[in-house]
Amino acid sequence: MLTIKHLNFNYPKSRFVLKSINLDFTAGNIYGLFGKNGEGKSTLLKIMTGLLFPKNGNCLLEGNEMRKREVQSLHHIFLVPEDFELPAISIRSFEKVQSCFYPQFSKEQFYELIKEFQLSPTDVISKLSFGQKKKVLIAFGIATNTKLLLMDEPTNGLDIPSKSQFRKVMASIADENKCIVISTHQVRDLHSLINHVMILDNAQVAFDQPLDKVSDGLWFGKPSTNDSSEPIYSESSFGGKAILPRLDKNETEVDLELLFNGVLGAPDKINAILNQTQNDERV
Amino acid sequence: MEFDNSKPIYLQIVDFFYENILVKRWADEERIPSVREVAMMVEVNPNTAIRAFNHLQDLGVIHNKRGIGYFVASDGYTKVLNIKRKEFMEQILPDVFKKLNLLDISFDELKNAYNQQKNEEK
Numbered sequence: 001m002l003t004i005k006h007l008n009f010n011y012p013k014s015r016f017v018l019k020s021i022n023l024d025f026t027a028g029n030i031y032g033l034f035g036k037n038g039e040g041k042s043t044l045l046k047i048m049t050g051l052l053f054p055k056n057g058n059c060l061l062e063g064n065e066m067r068k069r070e071v072q073s074l075h076h077i078f079l080v081p082e083d084f085e086l087p088a089i090s091i092r093s094f095e096k097v098q099s100c101f102y103p104q105f106s107k108e109q110f111y112e113l114i115k116e117f118q119l120s121p122t123d124v125i126s127k128l129s130f131g132q133k134k135k136v137l138i139a140f141g142i143a144t145n146t147k148l149l150l151m152d153e154p155t156n157g158l159d160i161p162s163k164s165q166f167r168k169v170m171a172s173i174a175d176e177n178k179c180i181v182i183s184t185h186q187v188r189d190l191h192s193l194i195n196h197v198m199i200l201d202n203a204q205v206a207f208d209q210p211l212d213k214v215s216d217g218l219w220f221g222k223p224s225t226n227d228s229s230e231p232i233y234s235e236s237s238f239g240g241k242a243i244l245p246r247l248d249k250n251e252t253e254v255d256l257e258l259l260f261n262g263v264l265g266a267p268d269k270i271n272a273i274l275n276q277t278q279n280d281e282r283v
Numbered sequence: 284m285e286f287d288n289s290k291p292i293y294l295q296i297v298d299f300f301y302e303n304i305l306v307k308r309w310a311d312e313e314r315i316p317s318v319r320e321v322a323m324m325v326e327v328n329p330n331t332a333i334r335a336f337n338h339l340q341d342l343g344v345i346h347n348k349r350g351i352g353y354f355v356a357s358d359g360y361t362k363v364l365n366i367k368r369k370e371f372m373e374q375i376l377p378d379v380f381k382k383l384n385l386l387d388i389s390f391d392e393l394k395n396a397y398n399q400q401k402n403e404e405k
Contacts, residue, residue, distance in 0.1 A: 030328055167326035172319060174329050192292060192327040221289055253291045 001027050001179050002048060002148055007057030009043060017043050019203040021057070027147065028176040029210075030193050033183040034260055035200035041183040042082060044200070045150050048181075049079045061148065075103055080141045082152040086133055088126035091119060094136070102144040110143035116165065131157040138166065142173055150181045155189040163189050187256045197256070199263050207263045209274055211254055217274045219246040220255040232269050233262035245273055292327055296335035299325065304344070304355060304363045311359050314352055315345065342366065 002025040009018040017040040025031060035041045046052040047059050050066040050073070059066045064073045087094065091114060099105040114121060117135040119128070125136060134157050141149055155163050170193050174180060184190055197214065199207035223231055223242045234242035241255065243262045262270055303309045316324065322332040336353060339345045344362050345353050356362065383393065 028330075164326060168323045171322040171326055171329060171332075174322075192325075192331070195328045195330050215291060251291050251294075252289055 001025055001062060003058070003060045004044075004048070005058045005060070007047070007059060008055045009040070009047060009052065010055060016055075016203050018047075018054075018200075021205055023198065023205060023208065025148070025179050025181060027179045029179060029196050030170070030174055031179075031181045031196045031198055032187075032190065032194035032256070033181055033198050033200070034185075034187070034256075036264070039200045040203060041200060042152050045079060045081075045152055045181070045183060048148075048150060049077055050074070051079075074101070076147040077150070078102070078141045078144045078146040078148070079150040080134075080137050080152065080154055082156065084133075084137060086125045086136065088124060090121065091123050091125060091136055092121040094125060095121075095140070098140065099144075102146060104145035106143050106145055109145075110139055113139035113142060113169065116169070117162065131159060131162065134158065135162065138169075142169065147177065148179050148181070150183075152183045153185070154182060155184065155186050167193055187260070191256050194256075197254075197259065199260060201264055201267070206267045207259075207271065213274060214254050214259065215246075215251050217246055217276075218254070218259075218270070219244045219249045220252045220258055232273065233258070233266050235261065243270070293331050293334040293338065296321065296325060296327070296332060297338055300335070300339055300344070301363050301367060304359055305367065307360070309355050309359075311355050312357050314354050317352055 004021050004023040007018060007021040008016060010016045021044070033041050033044070043052060047054055048066060050059075050069045053067045061073045061077060064070055066073060066077075089097070095107065095110055099107065099110070111121060114136070117132075117139060119132060119135060119139075123132075125133060128136070134154070138151070138154055141151070155166060158166060167190070170180070174193075182190055182194065194211065196210045197207060198205065218232070220241070220243055222240060223234070223244055229245050229247065231242035231244050234240060235258065241258055243255075243258060246252075259270075300309075300315075303315075309315055318329055318332045318336055321335070322329040325332070336345065340347065340353075342362065343356055344359050344366075346356055347353050383390075
């Protein structure tokens with residue numbers, strides 16, 4: 001659906017934020033985009049929506065350059081940014097003004113979500129709290145029914161019950177025609193939704209794998225003393241969690257925090273093992 | 284749903300199904316929630332829910348009626364009972380034995396505790 005090829009980007013008079021990025025986003029997946037602060041996650045999302053232009057390389061939505069900001073491309077993409085400014089109008093007016101840009105927009109769905117988030121169409125957006133404003137934007141983004149939905153830290157600012165509500169809503173809208181990309185640090189909030197992990201580090205793609213491949217090749221947990229293989233990565237916190245090659249051990253749930261730290265610590269080792277299991281399957 | 288970190292989420296969904304069938308919340312041949320409903324219920328990616336459904340279908344615990352939805356198999360309860368019994372005997376019981384040994388609890392003590400609990404239930 002969206003392809004990024006040999007992409008470089010830097011802000012004026014500063015070092016490269018993104019260097020030779022190659023990524024491919026396909027429908028039917030929920031991508032988790034991770035990286036330390038300032039690693040270019042938000043920049044990448046802005047390039048994907050045509051808000052920023054790459055220095056070199058391409059960002060193509062179904063073959064069309066995003067930098068050209070063609071109407072047919074913009075119809076199919078929506079970004080819920082991390083910080084935003086919304087006009088001082090009611091939710092209803094906001095919907096009336098903005099929804100016409102999205103041919104697949106569903107009014108019914110939007111007001112249903114607004115109700116679910118305990119907001120009222122007559123609420124004036126500027127008088128709402130940050131979390132409530134975010135909910136307006138999330139509801140709007142979902143109701144646009146764009147093929148590509150990008151979210152930058154969507155759970156920031158949401159209260160505890162809303163996070164669970166958010167997960168339910170996302171589980172209900174994910175389908176094989178839709179591609180969702182979520183950039184976040186709140187791994188625990190979104191772990192159960194994501195099925196593909198991308199990690200940016202040192203301005204490059206350090207990791208790009210579907211989760212089922214990860215749980216196929218790697219084992220997460222507390223290693224026992226009779227484990228024959230050396231841990232690929234380990235943490236000495238209480239209980240001592242580690243990543244091991246899975247071999248013939250039982251499948252474990254991917255520990256995203258551990259994986260993230262592992263990829264930053266030993267990217268080559270982890271990628272080598274996952275690519276190796278890939279090759280084995282082909283044989 | 285609260286997930287345990289060590290077990291794959293799809294297997295935890297499978298356990299959720301097993302429990303519903305064992306306590307007869309879902310009876311044999313009864314229709315069960317759809318993939319999407321389950322994904323929403325437990326707040327997971329629909330792909331993960333599909334994996335749980337496929338796993339249960341492979342075991343013959345549930346089956347799919349085209350265009351209508353998923354149903355518990357006619358012998359679903361018996362199948363789940365056998366699966367969970369096997370799991371208990373092969374995985375849980377050895378751990379209990381190990382612990383009994385470690386804490387030096389005799390079989391008689393265990394038997395007394397068991398009988399006592401049985402009486403309380405009555």
